[in-house]
Amino acid sequence: MNHYADRFAAGRALAAALTHLRATEPLVLGPPRGGVPVAAEVHRALGGDLDILLVRKLGVPWQPELAMGALGEGGIRVLNDDVIRRTGVRREQLAEVERAERAELARRVRALRGGRDPVPMAGRTVILVDDGMATGATMAAACRVVRAQHPARLVVAVPISSVEAHAWVSREADEVVCPWIPAELGGVGGAYADFHQLEDREVTELLG
Incomplete structure (x- = not known):
């Protein structure tokens, strides 16, 4: 089942499918932590600029991998009403998850930006790279965060996606x-031999 050795290998495979964007001097964005190694390889191949995009998934309390929505920098909030309806998550449960994720988003901005300002997106070709899409909720939120900053073009690039996520995100990018895009996606991690959780240190080194 493992399609890629690790996120770096996936990034190299992805870069090969993005050569048509090399001339645009793109801004390559990776959501920490898992998207950053993939984005780093795409940036190495295409040039342009590399930055992080901070987005937090709002996971269903008893099934955290399942996204019922997401938060992005600048107060952006996207909800997956279908998941909320299907799982029966109550408003106060959603609010609790949201409080926790908002705090984590603020912590990550401090830890990972290290006082650096985000690279401006206005007028740029922005390539939003992650290690995969399961529901598409996090990536849809990420797209809206980027759209609010008026890029010339928004491209989403991932090594693996579910059919549903691809369809949803295609409406945003x-x-x-x-x-x-396998017919059945058990989970993004199944596509990788090595899918370890990255530490903040690994992310800041890649950005360095």
Whole structure:
């Protein structure tokens, strides 16, 4: 089942599908932590600029991998009403998860930005890279965070995606590049031999 050795290998495979964007001097964005190694390889191949995009998934309390929504920098909030309805999450449960994730988002901004300002997105070709999409909720939120900053073009690039996530995110981005969309996606981690949780230190080193 493992399609990629690790996130770096996935990034190299993804970069090969993005060569048409090299001339645009793109801004390559990776959501920490898992998206950053993939984005770093895409940036290495295409040039342009590399930065992080901070987005937090709002996981269903008893099934945290399942996204019922997401938060982004600048107060952006996207909800997946279908998941909320299907799982029966109550308003106060959603609010509790949201409080926790908002605090974690603020912590990550401090830890990972290290006082650096985000690279401006206005007028740029922005390539939003992650290690995969399961529901698409986090990536949809990320797209809205980027859209609010007026890029010339927004491209989403992932090594693996579910059919549903690809369809949802295709409505948010100008282009979605994904080399592998299996008919059934058990989980993004299954696509990788090595899918370890990255530490903040690994992320800041890659950005360094």
